[in-house]
Amino acid sequence: MGISVEEWGRLQKALDWPGPDQEITQLNLSTSPVHSTFSIVGLKKSYKVGENISILITARDHNNNLKTYGGDFYKAKLFNSKLKASVYGEVVDHRNGTYAVTLLLPWEVAKIRQSVAALLRRAPETTIIIKSGNTGGQKNIFQSDWYTLQLNTVMREMFRDIDGVIYFDVWQMTSCHYITENVHPEPVIIGFLADNAVLLHYAQGPL
Incomplete structure (x- = not known):
């Protein structure tokens, strides 16, 4: 099965990557972690839970000259030493x-x-099951599927590296199911959850 000329053009545009504006023949022309800087955009005195922090990274080479092309690999991580928790940006x-x-x-x-x-340290044989939010067809100022998706993303990131925690992605179940979306999942979705719990029971022992 082929693709249209228009779709092929979009793919080529998405994969296009501009090269350096000059030939890189010396190490000092590459990006320097020492001279590159970052700054918080629109810094505020305080932030609330659920808000975003915007940061701008400016790349410079080893001669402290501004880079004029992209392609560097950056990984941003926010860490809370008190809670021993982190989230990627x-x-x-x-x-x-x-x-x-x-x-x-x-x-x-x-x-x-x-x-x-803390619970798993006290009782390491415990299995904790966390149910994600589900799609509900909500599109108003008080609740929305988009907001629920953001919360699910955060929850998944927070618990992905803890042994003993199982994350039930109900969002995926309801977003791809043929039934009408509902804030309160229909019995068929509840059935899926129950079936998964039974499988876990046999795979890991009594929950």
Whole structure:
């Protein structure tokens, strides 16, 4: 099965990557971690849980000259030493030597992680099952599927590296199912959850 000319053009555009504006023949022309800088965009005195922090990374070479093309690999991580929790941010390459980073502040969830970790230290044979939010067809100022998706993303990140925690992705179940979306999942979705719990029971022993 082929693709249309228009779709092929979009794919080529998406894969296009501008090369350096000059030939890189010396190490000092590459990106320097010492001279490259970052700054918080629109810094505020305080932030609330659920807000985003925007950061701008400016790449420079070893001669302290601004880079004029992209392609560097950056990984942004926000860490809370008190809660021993972290979250990764999204990095966007502007292809001109600057990179935008967006970090979500999920520390209320981090407190839950801290409590879960404490429980598992006391009772390491415990299995904790966390149910994600589900699609509900909500599109108003009080509740929306988009907001629920953001919370699910944070929850998954917070608990992905803890042994003993199982994350039930109900969002995936309801978003791809043929039934009408509902804030309260239909019996067929509840049945899927129950079936998974039974499988876990046999795979890991009594829950």
